[in-house]
Amino acid sequence: MYYLLLTVFIVVAFLLIIVVLMQRSRGDVGTAFGGMGQGVFGPGGVDTILTKITYWLGFSLMALAILLALTHPSKRGSLIGDEDKRPPVQTQQSNPQGQTAPSGTPSESKP
Template sequence: MLYFVLIIHVIVSFFIVGIILLQQGSSADLAGAFGGQGSQTAFGPRGATTLLTKLTAWSAVLFMITSISLTVMLSRSSGDHSVLSGAGHPVTQTTPKK
């Protein structure tokens, strides 16, 4: 199961990179370059949601789900190796003899 989720995670990672590179910037048109309507707002005018933005959102959700599930699966398989796992035990220090 771990390897299956890992393969899905890598595929989704490459898909996110590709889908983001295909998208056009928010003010990448010619009007935004010369101070047109695109530069009146902080990130340009909001248009209709395209298929690429929907795919980006769903793949980001899938990426987060696979990331969390990989973290949980790896922590269960490797045992309790937390930094704070030994916090309740008293620390003993020895001083060297002079």
């Protein structure tokens, strides 16, 4: 199931790249630098078939990404539940046998 979803995810990603590259741009270079482009006062709500395909491919790519994250084969259990099973991490470092800590170090505490 996971590998089938992964294959569909890759195909949808390539299709999305192709469809986005096939669309023509909506503005010109002047709009990027604060100037007014040709399409500023033109009709704005025209959705072409490529735009609709882009929306559907984008939504399906996000849905497939969520499904892939939920069905990943190596993800078993909870990370919080596994916290109790881990060995304790030693945070204090001890000096090797026969050596003393240099003066002024935190290991030389005065009560």
